[in-house]
Amino acid sequence: MALIVQKFGGSSVRDAERLNNVADIVTSTYKEGNDVIVVVSAQGDTTDDFIEKAAEINEKPSKREMDMLLSAGEQISAALLAMAIERLGFPVVSLLGWQAGFDTSSDYGNARIKKVDTSRLKKELDKHRIVVVTGFQGVNRYGDMTTLGRGGSDTSAVAIAATMHADLCQIYTDVDGVYTADPRKIPAAIKLDVISYDEMLELATLGAQVLHNRSVEMAKKYNIELEVLSSLTRRKGTIVREDNKMEKMLISGVAKDDNIARISIIGVPDKPGLAFKIFSKLSSKGINVDIILQSIGRNGTKDISFTVEKNKMEETLKLLSSYTETLGASSIVSDDNVSKVSIVGAGMESHPGVAAEMFEALFTRNVNIQMISTSEIKISVLINKADSERAVEAIHEKFFETL
């Protein structure tokens, strides 16, 4: 008998039909002799509806009250799912975040899980009940409702799996696993059976948002085996687990991220401390910088280019322009017509030729590379957005469709 945590996202529980489908998956797992803890998100558009309702009343509601409002969403879906499981004749109980022991920080809207007091969860499993837990939420030290922010429900599920020492944590979504590329764009994309935590982390940051990084990081830290699978197809999904050299693939996937803009600061004096000045300024305003590229100094000046999220471009430009003089820059230019295309694979550390193969693939399709960034298991290039589909195709063909 194993303990299995199953997490279902908003689209998996969006209506009665989907809830009954989920109840069927959950009770099938239970019937096989497993203990089951289910973590649910709010139904379909509930959260968006709540945000809209709030906006009608107050354009800038406090985050505390927003969390009070939003956390009702999972309460609804958890109760309804419990009812669907009851109807099938199985013992079940739904628990809110605070009842399930989720003790969080007080950062309303983006709370961190501090600990999970598992006593209630254990008591319910001892009674042989299926336990349905509201994801995305907890309670802070003041006894107030908090929500965990983006990827919150995945994180809730992994936190339960970690503290309850679950054997498997299944993340049910609307895709049936992790692919070597976006299967809607690249028909030849291959579903992976296994991927390592690190590869999954790189893919998540690269715009292939199957799992949120927070949950993968936590799974890695506590060595929780994840399975990403679809609540509709019921096929085996992709397992995310500790890197196993024996099975290591050279490249595990190609990802594309269009939500990006490039900014270049041209002609700054070639002296120390400049990068620090610029990036600490941006960081203090909550602007995250991704790829950074600094040209080698020439004639006493150099250029610094970096990428930010597309919706931060205007703010970044405004911030820097008031600063151009202090920086001694001759000009600042920007381009949001760019894409970042990346390949990820734990295998590439020991294969120095991978980058060259990727660049070759791009060259054969006449794709110009603006910036390059590499890590041990990832290579990213910044290119014209117009070239990006073609680039992904070329790279995928190179690594996955040829012998």
Added chain:
Amino acid sequence: MALIVQKFGGSSVRDAERLNNVADIVTSTYKEGNDVIVVVSAQGDTTDDFIEKAAEINEKPSKREMDMLLSAGEQISAALLAMAIERLGFPVVSLLGWQAGFDTSSDYGNARIKKVDTSRLKKELDKHRIVVVTGFQGVNRYGDMTTLGRGGSDTSAVAIAATMHADLCQIYTDVDGVYTADPRKIPAAIKLDVISYDEMLELATLGAQVLHNRSVEMAKKYNIELEVLSSLTRRKGTIVREDNKMEKMLISGVAKDDNIARISIIGVPDKPGLAFKIFSKLSSKGINVDIILQSIGRNGTKDISFTVEKNKMEETLKLLSSYTETLGASSIVSDDNVSKVSIVGAGMESHPGVAAEMFEALFTRNVNIQMISTSEIKISVLINKADSERAVEAIHEKFFETL
């Protein structure tokens, strides 16, 4: 500075406009220098929508999960009201039943308040915050969500007023007070300035459902002054408080109840123990009997008539018919085309002529009386439903429109 508890029902908070209106009432009270605790019901049809959603999934969901689902309703309205108050620039915090210290029994769907731990409420008032509390809900000793059943939010408000020693508990509804008769039916109906707890209790049971009995009983027990008023008109409402002989009115109101059916058991042997047998049987099935009338025995047999809620008539008949022989009854007849019309007034105890005046009023309009029931402060008659409007008019005219 006074402490005022204000309770707003579902229609008072049904949308953004109404919520803003409530926020205005609440903050006006606060601006006058009062401490304010606000108790809210779920918005408009939320509860019905939830019940419908649940029914789609499970025709007989457990009461525990139903409470988990329903209690999300007040959470939504409390958070939204807090946001509306924030927008007006006032310090505010919303609290769920369990956060506000509502400790209840475990009768899901119909929980009783065991105690209110006021520490959090006091702490928030000490910070000069307006406190918005979800009505209708609490938490039992297992730490599970419970709801209080019918009239629950009124009861929540009175419970807070009682334990916090509030100076006044205002119940905002969609009527602007307690009238001598239903003002939609009797244009001459008069709004009462004051009514006693006992009169209010009789009126509530008589189908003039302005306040639920539970809340009035609790207010009486703890001597909490209630005010029933409208959230829309902002006029002074009706004060419900301890009987004050000096102000006592002869009659405080006329009420009509159509949700009633009469059942008669004809020709049962005139011997002891029969009434006990019949009514203990009904009570064991949760059927509440209202007026009971037993004829004087004649020729060794007697008839027993009583009234039940209209929707319990079929069940009652079925129960009794399987029992006719044991009872030795010759037949059982029923009629759901009846109305109960009642007058209530603490003054009538010392005025024996009140009943006669009421019967006279009915006689002059040719209304036939089927059954009569009296208490110290109430006289009820059962009549044909077709006569009921006319009967109320006649009685109202007699007691309120003539010198």
